[in-house]
Amino acid sequence: MKVLGIAGWSGAGKTHLVVRLIPELVARGLRVSTLKHAHHRFDVDTPGKDSHRHREAGATEVLVASGTRWALMHELRGAEEPSLQALLAKLSSVDLVLVEGFKREAIPKLEVHRGGLGSPLLANDDPDVLAIATDWPAQVAHAGRIILPLDDTAAIADFVCAHVGSGAGA
Template identity: 65%
Template sequence: MRVIGITGWSGAGKTTLIKRIIPRLIGRGLSVSTVKHAHHGFDVDHPGKDSYAHRVAGATEVLVSSPLRVALMQELRGAPEPELHALLTRLSPVDLVLVEGFKREPHPKLEVHRGVVGKPYLFPGDADIVAIASDGEVADATVAEAAITVLPLDDVQAIVDVLVDRAIPLDEAIARGRAAAAAAGAA
C-alpha cells in the first residue's frame, strides 16, 4: 500500500480532481481507497434507522453490513479526532490511498490551486508538497528553488503519473505521522 495526499484550500477543486483521478488509476489496474478529512461535523446515519438508534442509545461503534457495502461508525464521545497515521492503519490493503485534506499531517501531497479562490499557495509553508496542479501560471521563485513539479490542473494524466511516482509506502506514512505526533507532544 502506498499513500499520497491531495491538499488545497476549500473550493480549489480537490474532490473534483480526485473524482477524475480514481478512474485513471483503476484503469491502470490499481486498487484505490481514499481518506477524506471533514472540518465540520458530519453524519452518515439518520433518525429512523436502526443503526442511528444504536448510536443514540450509547454504542461506541456501530457496524452496518449489507451485500453491497460495510460501514463502521465510531462515536468519539469526547476523545480526540484520530490522526491520519492512525486512520491509515484501519484500511484494508489496496495499491494506493489518496488522502484528501489533512493539510497539517506529514505525508507527500499534491497541492490543488485555483486563482479564483483567492488564497495563497500552501507549498511555501509545507515541505511535504511535492507538486502543484494549478489553473494558472505559478510565478513564484520559491517553486524553482524547491524544484516542485507544476502541472496544469486539467492535465489529469500527468497528475496521475506524479501521484503514482511520489506516493510513499504505508509504513513510511505511519512512521512520519507517529514521529510528528511525538514531536508535538514533546513541545
C-alpha cells in the first residue's frame, strides 16, 4: 500500500482537503482508506448502546457488525498508543492510505498550508514533505517543493496519483 501523509497545523484545512480528495481519487479508480490521528479523547460509540456497555464493562475489544458495515473498537486501557506502522498493519490492502495528522512521522507528505494562519512551514524542517497545497503560493515558493493550489482538487489529485504511480492522473 502507498501511504501519503496530509500534514499541517490546526486550522489549515487538512480534513477539508481529504474529503474533497477521496471522491476524486475513487473516481479515478483508486481504492483509498484513511487513518486519522486525534490529539484528544474521542469516542465513536454511543452511550447506552450495547457495544458501549460492553466497553464500559471492561471488554478490550468490541466488534459491531451489520449487513452494511463493521467496526472494531479497541480500548488501550493504559497501554501505550500504537505506532503509525502498527495502525497501518490493521488496515485492509488498498491502493492508497491518506494519513491525516502524524505530522512528525517519516512518511511522504503533502503539507496543507494556509497563509493567513501565520504558521511556519513544516517543509522547512521536514524532508518528507513532497509538496505544499496552499492558498498563498508566493509565500511558500522558497520551500523548494512542488506548490499546488489548495482549492484545485484535480491538480492535487494529479499529484497524488503520480505519487501512487497509478496512471490514474488527468
